[in-house]
Amino acid sequence: MYYIDPHIHMVSRVTDDYETLAKMGCVAVSEPAFWAGFDRGSVDGFRDYFRQLTEFEPKRAGWYRVQHYTWLCINAKEAENVSLSREVIAMIPEFLDRPGVLGIGEIGLNKNTRNEAIIFLEHLDLAAKTNEQILIHTPHLEDKHQGTRMILDMLCDDARLERGRVLVDHVEEHTIRPVLEAGFWAGMTLYPTTKCNPHRAVDMIEMYGPERLLVNSAGDWGPSKPTAVPDFIMAMRLRGHPESLIRKVVYENPVEFFSQSRGFHFTPPELAEPEEIGGRQ
Amino acid sequence: MSSAATAPAVLDREFLDIRARVLELAAALDRLDRADGSVGGDARMAAIAQAIDIVRDSKADRAERVQLIFSRPYEKGWRQKLGVVPR
Numbered sequence: 001m002y003y004i005d006p007h008i009h010m011v012s013r014v015t016d017d018y019e020t021l022a023k024m025g026c027v028a029v030s031e032p033a034f035w036a037g038f039d040r041g042s043v044d045g046f047r048d049y050f051r052q053l054t055e056f057e058p059k060r061a062g063w064y065r066v067q068h069y070t071w072l073c074i075n076a077k078e079a080e081n082v083s084l085s086r087e088v089i090a091m092i093p094e095f096l097d098r099p100g101v102l103g104i105g106e107i108g109l110n111k112n113t114r115n116e117a118i119i120f121l122e123h124l125d126l127a128a129k130t131n132e133q134i135l136i137h138t139p140h141l142e143d144k145h146q147g148t149r150m151i152l153d154m155l156c157d158d159a160r161l162e163r164g165r166v167l168v169d170h171v172e173e174h175t176i177r178p179v180l181e182a183g184f185w186a187g188m189t190l191y192p193t194t195k196c197n198p199h200r201a202v203d204m205i206e207m208y209g210p211e212r213l214l215v216n217s218a219g220d221w222g223p224s225k226p227t228a229v230p231d232f233i234m235a236m237r238l239r240g241h242p243e244s245l246i247r248k249v250v251y252e253n254p255v256e257f258f259s260q261s262r263g264f265h266f267t268p269p270e271l272a273e274p275e276e277i278g279g280r281q
Numbered sequence: 282m283s284s285a286a287t288a289p290a291v292l293d294r295e296f297l298d299i300r301a302r303v304l305e306l307a308a309a310l311d312r313l314d315r316a317d318g319s320v321g322g323d324a325r326m327a328a329i330a331q332a333i334d335i336v337r338d339s340k341a342d343r344a345e346r347v348q349l350i351f352s353r354p355y356e357k358g359w360r361q362k363l364g365v366v367p368r
Contacts (some may be wrong), residue, residue, distance in 0.1 A: 112353075112359075113363075114363040114364060114365060117363060117365045118365060121365070121367070121368055124368070125368055141351070142351055142352055142353050143353060144348075144352065145348070145349060145352035145353065145355060146352065146353045146354065146355045146356075146359075149355040150355070150359055153359075153360070154367065157367040157368070158367075158368060172348055173342075173344040173345040173348050174345045174348035174349050174352060177345075200344065203344070206283055206284050206285075238294075239284065239285055239286060240285035240286055241285050
């Protein structure tokens, strides 16, 4: 089955992972900007990172006919540095019209601090002014519930935002309901110990239905598994769910959500000539 | 939408998994007992005990309720407390 991984940090993966993803049926990835494993010291560090996300990663993905899309921001961990964050936010528009850029993300909260909230609001302002879609990181473990509720408060305060163009990611059993009820999209991240796992993600599909729900692997610096979405596909099959429902969650939903972005020029795999996919990048 | 399978079918499919996880939990608690020192006053142990109580009760949404046991509380007045002004 063809699928799209809507949240995977390929800069932290080796090229072989692109090949594995392609062999498993992955036809596109969306890569939000995130933490580099260390705090960057200047706005130029982010400018270089955004070049990597918009120039080299699409090329690397294209070697295996995987279409690559990306989101830009300064992540919540580094948002503690407010002055640097403001420099990065001012620089982001340089990249917003590049091919494959889907919007602002993954912004959000990490430890639910004042500085994180201030920079989150400033990212929302940028997205509203530039009419960009938004992808949001929610905190982990004991901070997730509180942080997700704070994020929803800030999103709902801003009447300029179209809720159907905002994805709130890393939802779990205690955060999925308020996200969906408020009209946002929700992402479930499949991760070995924290976040969600394939079987619990299937549980949530069974409880809430497939509308406005995405599943992703994160595929980051931690012990994550870039092929977690195929694990979800298998879990859905083993529970007897139809192929049409699985396809909706892992392929049609990401296409529907991303299609609201002016940077999403997707070639369905059944229509693609090899050079079209490789050539875009 | 609900599960595509009947309850007996789900139990047949998941019994060994559930058994293994309960054993894993029991063994981890035994390991804590055997170790030197005490964690009896540790708030995390109280949270684990509360979570086990939820697992054993017969009400719905156990996973959601267990998640909340391990979560910091949300306060509606967080904006004022942090001094964050909505745009």
